[in-house]
Amino acid sequence: MSELSRVSGVPVPSVKFYLREGLLPAGRRAAANQAEYGDEHVSRLRLIRALLDVGGLSVASAREVLAVVDDEDRPLASVFDVAQRSVSRADLYSARTPGAAEDRIDALVEERNWHVSPGNPGRIGAAGVVDAFLRIDRPELVGLLDRYADAAEIVAQADLAAVAGQEDVTGMAETIVAGTVLGDAMFAALRRMAQEHVTTRLYPVSADPSADLAGGSRPSTPDASAPTASTPDASTSHAHTPHASTP
Amino acid sequence: MSELSRVSGVPVPSVKFYLREGLLPAGRRAAANQAEYGDEHVSRLRLIRALLDVGGLSVASAREVLAVVDDEDRPLASVFDVAQRSVSRADLYSARTPGAAEDRIDALVEERNWHVSPGNPGRIGAAGVVDAFLRIDRPELVGLLDRYADAAEIVAQADLAAVAGQEDVTGMAETIVAGTVLGDAMFAALRRMAQEHVTTRLYPVSADPSADLAGGSRPSTPDASAPTASTPDASTSHAHTPHASTP
DNA sequence: CGGCTATGGACAGCACCACTATCCGATAGT
DNA sequence: ACTATCGGATAGTGGTGCTGTCCATAGCCG
Numbered sequence: 033m034s035e036l037s038r039v040s041g042v043p044v045p046s047v048k049f050y051l052r053e054g055l056l057p058a059g060r061r062a063a064a065n066q067a068e069y070g071d072e073h074v075s076r077l078r079l080i081r082a083l084l085d086v087g088g089l090s091v092a093s094a095r096e097v098l099a100v101v102d103d104e105d106r107p108l109a110s111v112f113d114v115a116q117r118s119v120s121r122a123d124l125y126s127a128r129t130p131g132a133a134e135d136r137i138d139a140l141v142e143e144r145n146w147h148v149s150p151g152n153p154g155r156i157g158a159a160g161v162v163d164a165f166l167r168i169d170r171p172e173l174v175g176l177l178d179r180y181a182d183a184a185e186i187v188a189q190a191d192l193a194a195v196a197g198q199e200d201v202t203g204m205a206e207t208i209v210a211g212t213v214l215g216d217a218m219f220a221a222l223r224r225m226a227q228e229h230v231t232t233r234l235y236p237v238s239a240d241p242s243a244d245l246a247g248g249s250r251p252s253t254p255d256a257s258a259p260t261a262s263t264p265d266a267s268t269s270h271a272h273t274p275h276a277s278t279p
Numbered sequence: 280m281s282e283l284s285r286v287s288g289v290p291v292p293s294v295k296f297y298l299r300e301g302l303l304p305a306g307r308r309a310a311a312n313q314a315e316y317g318d319e320h321v322s323r324l325r326l327i328r329a330l331l332d333v334g335g336l337s338v339a340s341a342r343e344v345l346a347v348v349d350d351e352d353r354p355l356a357s358v359f360d361v362a363q364r365s366v367s368r369a370d371l372y373s374a375r376t377p378g379a380a381e382d383r384i385d386a387l388v389e390e391r392n393w394h395v396s397p398g399n400p401g402r403i404g405a406a407g408v409v410d411a412f413l414r415i416d417r418p419e420l421v422g423l424l425d426r427y428a429d430a431a432e433i434v435a436q437a438d439l440a441a442v443a444g445q446e447d448v449t450g451m452a453e454t455i456v457a458g459t460v461l462g463d464a465m466f467a468a469l470r471r472m473a474q475e476h477v478t479t480r481l482y483p484v485s486a487d488p489s490a491d492l493a494g495g496s497r498p499s500t501p502d503a504s505a506p507t508a509s510t511p512d513a514s515t516s517h518a519h520t521p522h523a524s525t526p
Numbered sequence: 527c528g529g530c531t532a533t534g535g536a537c538a539g540c541a542c543c544a545c546t547a548t549c550c551g552a553t554a555g556t
Numbered sequence: 557a558c559t560a561t562c563g564g565a566t567a568g569t570g571g572t573g574c575t576g577t578c579c580a581t582a583g584c585c586g
Contacts, residue, residue, distance in 0.1 A: 033534065045575050048535075053573095065533045067517070075416060084573090088368060091573065098377070109478055116471045121335060146476040153439040154471025159571050161465040164329040169422060170457055171324060179437035181469050183430035188473035190426035192481055194419060210417055215427070218408040219470070220463050222428050224363045224401025226435035227459070229393040231356055234439055280563070292546050295564075302543095310555050312562045331544090338544065 036069040040077040047077070054095050056082050079210070087213035093118040097213070101205045108195075111205045113153075115212035120153040128231070133162035140177055144185075187219060280306070283316040294324070301342050302327050326457070334460035340365040344460070348452045357441075358452045360400075362459035367400040380410035387424055391432075404499040434466060 036059075037044045050056040056076055076098075083089045083097065092176035100106060100114045137159045141148050148155055158177075165173040191211050198204040283306075284291045297303040305322055306314035323345075330336045330344065347353060347361045384406045387394050395402055405424075412420040438458050445451040 086411040147479045148472045154468040157468035164333040183433040183472040184469035186430040188477045221401040221404035222431035225395045226431040230435045
């Protein structure tokens with residue numbers, strides 16, 4: 033066990049914890065006080081850390097998801113389902129009654145001819161977010177839905193293509209799980225980068241570091257309503273603004 | 280206070296808690312044992328609940344973000360920065376040393392002529408995810424980056440357009456915060472829906488409910504590599520598979 | 527064969543977080 | 557005067573993700 037810990041970089045007490053919690057299968061017992069672990073334990077440990085640290089899963093969710101990875105006879109759709117649920121916060125599911133938000137999501141699904149089952153975690157989650165937009169009195173944010181859905185289609189296509197490229201069933205399941213769980217984090221990160229890029233493109237920063245872009249009055253709002261500028265011109269490769277650090 | 284609680288639907292002890300934690304400004308003291316609250320307190324409470332429940336922020340992050348919303352003299356980029364950091368898990372920032380993952384992200388940024396500062400939370404987060412992909416020995420998932428970046432650009436354009444549509448500075452800041460924090464949740468939800476849609480389109484389900492889609496051998500991998508099917512044909516509006524529930 | 531050390535397993539404890547319950551003095555209403 | 561309610565302060569709760577302690581056993585060394 034100490035060697036497993038050394039190779040994987042996970043502290044021995046944590047390895048014990050994962051064993052106890054059922055995330056990591058037990059090693060082959062060689063003696064009453066010896067157990068042997070193999071490569072599969074090392075890679076499982078790495079997957080565990082990725083799910084917990086990068087994907088932000090709870091131990092309980094990770095256990096469910098790993099059980100699915102180990103189950104060879106599980107239909108593909110079910111793997112997706114479990115992986116999706118593991119990253120969705122359960123509290124969002126409760127007490128969602130049909131309302132304006134649900135109608136908006138239903139309309140979106142219909143418009144796009146999407147095939148989405150009523151119990152899909154995303155459907156309920158999306159309705160929850162729309163509901164939140166309405167509750168905080170920002171209905172204009174609901175208008176983001178269409179472009180977000182465009183982007184979601186692109187990402188989902190890529191996800192499925194990655195899954196289809198897998199050789200065996202276990203590989204597929206692991207790809208689905210890793211792609212679903214870590215993909216959320218990856219997209220969120222890329223979104224932040226793209227946001228900074230677009231921001232600096234729309235609101236080029238003046239040389240004065242204390243320049244208050246938003247202060248005073250409306251900041252002249254350049255052509256921010258031209259959203260399909262997917263050809264990034266080599267604009268403003270100068271005057272690079274480091275983000276302010278939180279005080 | 281009890282009326283505020285009743286109108287907003289937040290329990291009195293929680294209101295007290297948010298007051299204590301500095302998320303909610305104190306009401307006007309009318310007497311030693313009376314305080315008066317207005318509409319701004321109600322909407323603030325709703326925003327707090329949206330950030331905590333839907334956005335999944337911690338109380339500490341919500342406090343930072345709300346302080347930014349209240350600060351009228353803050354540059355636009357700084358508002359984005361704080362909002363972005365609030366949704367990024369801080370532990371991902373630590374101990375990231377330049378490596379293959381960072382190089383991959385740098386290459387992406389260069390390819391796209393993106394303007395992203397080195398300290399951008401997304402940059403570090405994306406490198407962390409790529410690193411995780413490599414560590415769990417799934418380098419093929421790194422290939423998702425390009426399509427994800429396409430999608431991220433679309434979303435960021437939409438985000439900025441929504442911000443530019445705002446009237447006043449406070450409105451802009453609130454839109455940025457709500458859009459950034461809740462937008463993550465919204466995209467993740469739409470991604471789940473799109474995944475189910477694409478899955479059922481690629482792997483139409485047979486009538487037999489016990490059909491094992493992934494079992495046995497490779498599932499014939501249809502044209503999953505045609506990712507730009509942004510015009511959803513009216514395919515497979517039949518044979519609707521409810522997702523399996525977690526056992 | 528005797529002692530020393532290391533191992534794996536069980537269990538309890540800890541730190542953090544988001545609340546929540548209790549208490550208290552000060553009114554407001556009757 | 558009396559009771560109910562209010563605000564604020566403080567302490568407690570339940571859940572989570574480890575982490576530390578203890579112990580019987582076993583391998584190793586002389």
